[in-house]
Amino acid sequence: xxxxxxxxxxxxxxxxxxxxxxxxxxxxxxxxxxxxxxxxxxxxxxxxxxxxxxxxxxxxxxxxxxxxxxxxxxxxxxxxxxxxxxxxxxxxxxxxxxxxxxxxxxxxxxxxxxxxxxxxxxxxxxxxxxxxxxxxxxxxxxxxxxxxxxxxxxxxxxxxxxxxxxxxxxxxxxxxxxxxxxxxxxxxxxxxxxxxxxxxxxxxxxxxxxxxxxxx
Amino acid sequence: xxxxxxxxxxxxxxxxxxxxxxxxxxxxxxxxxxxxxxxxxxxxxxxxxxxxxxxxxxxxxxxxxxxxxxxxxxxxxxxxxxxxxxxxxxxxxxxxxxxxxxxxxxxxxxxxxxxxxxxxxxxxxxxxxxxxxxxxxxxxxxxxxxxxxxxxxxxxxxxxxxxxxxxxxxxxxxxxxxxxxxxxxxxxxxxxxxxxxxxxxxxxxxxxxxxxxxxxxxxxxxxxxxxxxxxxxxxxxxxxxxxxxxxxxxxx
Amino acid sequence: xxxxxxxxxxxxxxxxxxxxxxxxxxxxxxxxxxxxxxxxxxxxxxxxxxxxxxxxxxxxxxxxxxxxxxxxxxxxxxxxxxxxxxxxxxxxxxxxxxxxxxxxxxxxxxxxxxxxxxxxxxxxxxxxxxxxxxxxxxxxxxxxxxxxxxxxxxxxxxxxxxxxxxxxxxxxxxxxxxxxxxxxxxxxxxxxxxxxxxxxxxxxxxxxxxxxxxxxxxx
Numbered sequence: 001x002x003x004x005x006x007x008x009x010x011x012x013x014x015x016x017x018x019x020x021x022x023x024x025x026x027x028x029x030x031x032x033x034x035x036x037x038x039x040x041x042x043x044x045x046x047x048x049x050x051x052x053x054x055x056x057x058x059x060x061x062x063x064x065x066x067x068x069x070x071x072x073x074x075x076x077x078x079x080x081x082x083x084x085x086x087x088x089x090x091x092x093x094x095x096x097x098x099x100x101x102x103x104x105x106x107x108x109x110x111x112x113x114x115x116x117x118x119x120x121x122x123x124x125x126x127x128x129x130x131x132x133x134x135x136x137x138x139x140x141x142x143x144x145x146x147x148x149x150x151x152x153x154x155x156x157x158x159x160x161x162x163x164x165x166x167x168x169x170x171x172x173x174x175x176x177x178x179x180x181x182x183x184x185x186x187x188x189x190x191x192x193x194x195x196x197x198x199x200x201x202x203x204x205x206x207x208x209x210x211x212x213x214x215x216x
Numbered sequence: 217x218x219x220x221x222x223x224x225x226x227x228x229x230x231x232x233x234x235x236x237x238x239x240x241x242x243x244x245x246x247x248x249x250x251x252x253x254x255x256x257x258x259x260x261x262x263x264x265x266x267x268x269x270x271x272x273x274x275x276x277x278x279x280x281x282x283x284x285x286x287x288x289x290x291x292x293x294x295x296x297x298x299x300x301x302x303x304x305x306x307x308x309x310x311x312x313x314x315x316x317x318x319x320x321x322x323x324x325x326x327x328x329x330x331x332x333x334x335x336x337x338x339x340x341x342x343x344x345x346x347x348x349x350x351x352x353x354x355x356x357x358x359x360x361x362x363x364x365x366x367x368x369x370x371x372x373x374x375x376x377x378x379x380x381x382x383x384x385x386x387x388x389x390x391x392x393x394x395x396x397x398x399x400x401x402x403x404x405x406x407x408x409x410x411x412x413x414x415x416x417x418x419x420x421x422x423x424x425x426x427x428x429x430x431x432x433x434x435x436x437x438x439x440x441x442x443x444x445x446x447x448x449x450x451x452x453x454x455x456x457x458x459x460x461x462x463x464x465x466x467x468x
Numbered sequence: 469x470x471x472x473x474x475x476x477x478x479x480x481x482x483x484x485x486x487x488x489x490x491x492x493x494x495x496x497x498x499x500x501x502x503x504x505x506x507x508x509x510x511x512x513x514x515x516x517x518x519x520x521x522x523x524x525x526x527x528x529x530x531x532x533x534x535x536x537x538x539x540x541x542x543x544x545x546x547x548x549x550x551x552x553x554x555x556x557x558x559x560x561x562x563x564x565x566x567x568x569x570x571x572x573x574x575x576x577x578x579x580x581x582x583x584x585x586x587x588x589x590x591x592x593x594x595x596x597x598x599x600x601x602x603x604x605x606x607x608x609x610x611x612x613x614x615x616x617x618x619x620x621x622x623x624x625x626x627x628x629x630x631x632x633x634x635x636x637x638x639x640x641x642x643x644x645x646x647x648x649x650x651x652x653x654x655x656x657x658x659x660x661x662x663x664x665x666x667x668x669x670x671x672x673x674x675x676x677x678x679x680x681x682x683x684x685x686x687x
Contacts, residue, residue: 365621
């Protein structure tokens with residue numbers, strides 16, 4: 001289902017972060033953070049509560065301004081690649097139906113046709129709820145509407161902030177599988193999770209540490 | 217091109233040090249000018265042949281009105297610079313200028329009302345300039361409240377920066393439409409420099425007061441900026457040195 | 469892109485259509501308060517009616533600004549749209565257009581009814597509709613900047629009026645001015661031209677300011 005635009009990419013490097021620093025209310029969350037993301041990488045960001053995991057993800061997506069340093073997404077068709085970001089909020093409109101939620105919200109820079117959307121809804125086991133307004137769904141089901149976007153996104157990078165929240169065991173297993181398959185096909189995934197995650201290949205760990213000067 | 221000076225200029229520490237040297241001078245000159253202006257205005261200038269003694273309110277009304285508009289421009293330009301080039305000091309300048317400007321706007325309205333009572337026989341007239349001044353007060357208050365509404369000061373800075381830029385585009389439009397709406401006020405007095413309609417003694421008093429008020433406002437703004445610098449940079453080592461140094465000085 | 473986004477907005481409004489009627493009822497009630505408070509005298513009403521209707525329309529448009537960003541901000545769809553569409557300007561424009569279609573346009577359509585209640589005459593009613601037709605899009609445009617700045621704040625509503633109302637003054641002056649000139653049988657094309665200029669000016673500048681404002685609010 002989900003495919004990665006392989007042919008358009010010249011090299012394996014997808015994201016290069018160079019000495020990034022983020023400040024909140026005049027307090028540094030972290031500084032001098034450098035790392036690189038390649039195709040096939042699964043990177044888990046770890047750090048205690050309030051370390052800036054979400055801030056880092058939002059900053060990489062361009063939702064948050066960073067105070068110093070820089071990062072660079074690889075270019076696809078001369079445009080910087082647009083990652084798919086799923087945050088704490090499900091980003092599902094309660095008054096729209098499951099189908100409309102996917103149809104009228106752009107995913108990775110484009111709107112999708114009816115068929116792939118219906119397929120994706122079947123895959124997240126919401127086929128019976130196609131035309132139900134999402135306010136009638138449970139929290140886990142709403143979450144899965146959001147996750148259906150993973151199957152539709154035409155992007156080489158997923159950024160997932162706590163994707164396992166309010167999913168059942170089966171749902172977690174399904175999501176883990178999707179992430180692994182996506183990485184095998186050449187995508188890269190940046191995620192946070194408070195629950196232990198089970199991948200066949202151990203994910204790389206990126207730890208966020210408080211800068212020294214903020215401690216004193 | 218050498219950007220060194222630019223970088224230095226935008227450093228809060230540099231500002232704190234240079235302002236410490238400048239402030240007494242700015243404040244001193246403004247007080248001297250103000251004393252001279254008040255003397256000239258109250259004792260050494262002629263009363264108006266139509267308005268009599270009440271014309272002397274002008275020596276406070278016109279400078280405050282002038283300062284209210286000037287400081288809006290200062291605030292907006294500083295906020296825009298801060299927003300575009302992300303200079304913290306510029307944001308601090310903008311947020312320090314706003315209450316000063318708002319106070320001047322209020323004073324201009326207040327003295328305007330007092331001038332209006334003997335001239336027009338009423339405290340408030342909906343004429344173009346008073347109304348513009350009132351709207352200017354609203355704009356100031358909007359800027360200040362928007363900045364205060366954000367818990368994170370840096371976010372407040374950016375929000376207020378956007379608002380200031382929108383406001384600056386709008387001010388000429390608002391001013392023009394209010395002018396069109398009502399053109400009852402007497403013509404501009406100060407801009408006619410070639411053929412002054414004012415007596416020279418009045419003009420001297422007015423100019424003295426204008427410079428005095430502007431310098432006074434700048435001094436107040438500098439005080440506010442220094443406070444802002446200290447409170448925002450409170451975790452920097454140089455601030456600790458400054459504050460601790462002062463305390464030690466007091467103990468001696 | 470813009471079409472799809474616009475359809476999304478309209479669909480969303482259609483699903484909560486009871487909310488769309490509220491500004492219209494507000495408009496009606498506010499205007500009908502004035503004869504009760506001031507005077508039922510027809511000559512007086514026809515003189516101040518233009519101003520009352522314009523002020524009421526302005527307040528109704530302002531109160532309905534909430535629907536533009538607030539819900540989307542709190543359920544996360546606003547950041548999804550801004551980020552995943554790849555063109556935040558289309559998102560903002562779609563929201564402004566749909567706000568006008570769901571609030572401004574109904575106000576314009578309803579205004580003749582209120583004008584008749586205010587004892588206004590034929591020429592003035594035409595002018596009222598024409599000025600509202602040009603003026604209400606400007607209200608939506610300027611309002612979107614104010615709403616973008618206050619969307620993340622808890623007591624955003626009162627602050628919004630403090631930010632937006634002073635910026636609405638020029639359009640109010642020219643709108644109400646044109647109607648009163650029409651009522652006196654004078655030519656008001658000059659006022660209309662100015663309002664048209666405001667409209668074009670705000671169409672070209674507001675998207676940038678709105679996107680900047682929303683980017684400040686999304687954190």
